[in-house]
Amino acid sequence: MTTRIEIEVDATGATQRLDQFLSAQAVVQAESLSRTRIQALIDGGSVTVDGAKATQAKLKIRAGQIIVIEVPDATPAEPLGEAIALNIVFEDDHIVVLDKPAGLVVHPGAGNETGTLVNALIAHCGDTLSGIGGVKRPGIVHRLDKDTSGLLVVAKTDAAHHRLSRLFADHGRSLSLTREYLALVWGAPDRQSGIVDAPLGRHAIQREKMAVVPEARGREAITHWRVIETFSKDRDGKPIASLIACQLETGRTHQIRVHMAHIGHPLLGDKTYGAGFKTKASQLPEAARAALTTLDRQALHARALGFEHPITGEELLFESEPPEDFANLARALKS
Structure with a gap:
């Protein structure tokens, strides 16, 4: 499977380098394609200009040209469970609320294939962890930066994942959500x-x-x-x-x-x-x-995370004191 991105070069893009033009496009940014990734796609023959494969990132483009990028889907490795200590503040059959320490990456990615929260959750929850988030993001409905500490909720079931995802997408505007x-x-x-x-x-x-x-x-x-x-x-x-x-x-x-x-x-x-x-x-x-x-x-x-339980409807509020550092x-x- 691939994602196809088609862009018509407007007047502002004329005479720009191909990689510079592409990295500034909103549709490319939405796919989180870095300039390095664009370079790799060009080198791999996945970028065409007016139907011809682009061979160099520094190619100068012209207004009116059609650029097509074929982005192959990532083939993620299956994360393995790891015995990493978790500070769990609440858990039932549907969700886990935990206090994440600074320094812990939430899900595997480039340079962080192991030692992540997902690895710890796989070991802790086993097969009960919701798979909706995909191989590398099971149970994850929101995230904290690696070096940000504090409260995070994870879905253990698909039903909980669906409802929590809708809750976080709503950002508390019409549904109950507190994030401080x-x-x-x-x-x-x-x-x-x-x-x-x-x-x-x-x-x-x-x-x-x-x-x-x-x-x-x-x-x-x-x-x-x-x-x-x-x-x-x-x-x-x-x-x-x-x-x-x-x-x-x-x-x-x-x-x-x-x-x-x-x-x-x-x-x-x-x-x-x-x-x-x-x-x-x-x-x-x-x-x-x-x-x-x-x-x-x-x-x-x-510091604070409050939401309506996705299954029981109970209003939950959790608070966490800042870590010692x-x-x-x-x-x-x-x-």
């Missing part, structure tokens, strides 16, 4: 609460990153935030960091990290979206500098 995160961010917003409503899509150049993009090229993304506490002072007498609570109205990749950076307050420890704030660490108290070094990840924790940084910022 704690974040330690640089600086402090000029008000106590607010909403970031800014579409997200793949970064035009750095394909591993997400970015705020024009509406036509991105997906709706809305984050509600409120300030819980501010810490210390920088050289200008302003708060050097804040503890923020974020509630998701949508659930996009890296949403909180990108949105907080977009309003000028990237997460502490975020090497991808907060690199420009790295020098501010010198203004932190000594204990906080040490705690930030120990954290070695973005300071983000999924996060809590230690918050304490050190107060000193």
Whole structure:
């Protein structure tokens, strides 16, 4: 099986390199095709221009040409169960709610074929784990970044998977869903609460990153935030960091990290979206500098998860205290 993508080159694409043009197209981004992946497809003869196979990524294209990409479906390896400890906060015949530690990848992928949450779930649940998510994503209805800690729900049955998937796709607009995160961010917003409503899509150049993009090229993304506490002072007498609570109205990749950076307050420890704030660490108290070094990840924790049980209809709410590395940084910022 293959996915066929057909694109007509418009005037803005004229004279561009083939790989550059394709990597900027919304339909290509929706398929999560990186520039490296596009290069491989070109090399493999899976890209044609006006019916002729493209042989070079640097081929200059012209307006009006028709480009077709034939993307073969991945053939995933069967993940194996692994005896990985899980912090389970709730489990019945239909779902598992667990507190994921930072550093644990949710599902297998390039460079992470083993040691993932899915490997642990296969060992824990056996054949009861819902298969709707596919070979590499059994039971998974939402995810957390590798270096984000906190609460996650997994479906054990197909019926639970169907209903939880619908719930998370609704983002709590008409169905019952609560998702709240704690974040330690640089600086402090000029008000106590607010909403970031800014579409997200793949970064035009750095394909591993997400970015705020024009509406036509991105997906709706809305984050509600409120300030819980501010810490210390920088050289200008302003708060050097804040503890923020974020509630998701949508659930996009890296949403909180990108949105907080977009309003000028990237997460502490975020090497991808907060690199420009790295020098501010010198203004932190000594204990906080040490705690930030120990954290070695973005300071983000999924604190609360609430939803209607997909089978029984019971309203469930789970809360999780931040792990020690996060809590230690918050304490050190107060000193």
